[in-house]
Amino acid sequence: MCGRFAITLPNDAMAQLFAAAPANDLPDVPNYNVCPTTQVHVVRGGDVGRQLVSMRWGFLPHWYKATDGGPLLINARAETIAEKPAFRAACRQRRCLIPVTGFYEWTKDEEGTRWPWYIHADAPLALAGIWQSWEGEETPFDTCAIVTTGANGTMSAIHHRMPVVISHEDWGLWLGEKGHGAATLMQAAPDDLLRFHQVDRAVNSNRAHGPELIEPIDPT
Template identity: 60%
Template sequence: MCGRFAMTLPDDAMTQLFDAVPANDLPPVPRYNICPTQPVSVVISAEGHRRYGPMRWGFIPHWYKTPTDGPLLFNARSETIAEKSAFREASRRRRCLIPASGFFEWTREGETRLPWYITRADAAPMVFAGIWQSWDGPEGARVASCAIVTTEAQGQMATLHERVPVLLKPEDWALWLGEKGHGAAKAMVAPEEGVLAFRRVGMAVNSNRADGPELIEPLES
């Protein structure tokens, strides 16, 4: 799964990377401990161009009467995404790119949760596969929300957690966004061995209120 991540890369670099038009209300960066229900920046393709704008991290199905009317859906399993009623339509028509600098996972030592920070080994930006939905609330309120697509972890990553975000390669961005026809499901694979690197970090990140660059610093031995 992916329940926390960091985004430290500047907006102008991201809009250039994705050749996207930025919104005026992007979430601030850098952020070192992004949690579900918080706004994140995502890329969608609409009306012939890409847009880089904010969405709520936590997918809101159209039948929810309020954003908290059911489970908090911040991840979507690749194996069942086309079958689940909450995600089925979005997986076909509303896919997005969710950039990140890295994400966190936890292992257990007795009752203690030990945090790890995972990045690309080559230090390039991560690009998560995502799906999104526009939810119409009461009195005309509209909320755009998203979820990160995950798949079964392989190799060393499986020692940390059984799930891992789907990381899209640059050559798959257009396919995932629906700009190159069908076949996006082929991109929903686990990162190859050696693509990711991970390190233990301090316990401060266990609090969802913590933030700051110290959260991603390697734990001193």
């Protein structure tokens, strides 16, 4: 599961990092609390090269008649992505990268209170994604989902799932620029890539967006 994330890299730096041509309608940054159904940064390949574009986070299969025409598909499980009718065509033909600075997961204490954790690395992360153009309204728009897999040893301390992280040397393979074999990338990141710390429950509100959201707190 990956239900919230942060992105703090400026748009021009993002475009440079991924060697992608930036669109004119990219979401504002920084955003320390990116929520489902909002616009997110997406890197996709194509005949004219890589593009950094804006997409709705929440994959909409072509048969949805409305944006709420079925379950909210913000994640796609790596184990079944090639079989699910909603995802299988996108998995083969429309893979993308979703840049993040870090992401959040939650645990529950003995009283059932949900506490958020911020997970990050030494550098921005490129999460595996898939995308779909949805034509259920007058103006078609693009939508995306984050690919997830079973947690590695580090992440398993707080959650049993994690997003698939694509390493720099594999970006081209995931985007379809280097032939076949992208399926081999849908696995957990090395245990030593990610770190995490507990953060304030303010991030639970989708109205909160400031840098204080990723600051560590004393769990005691």
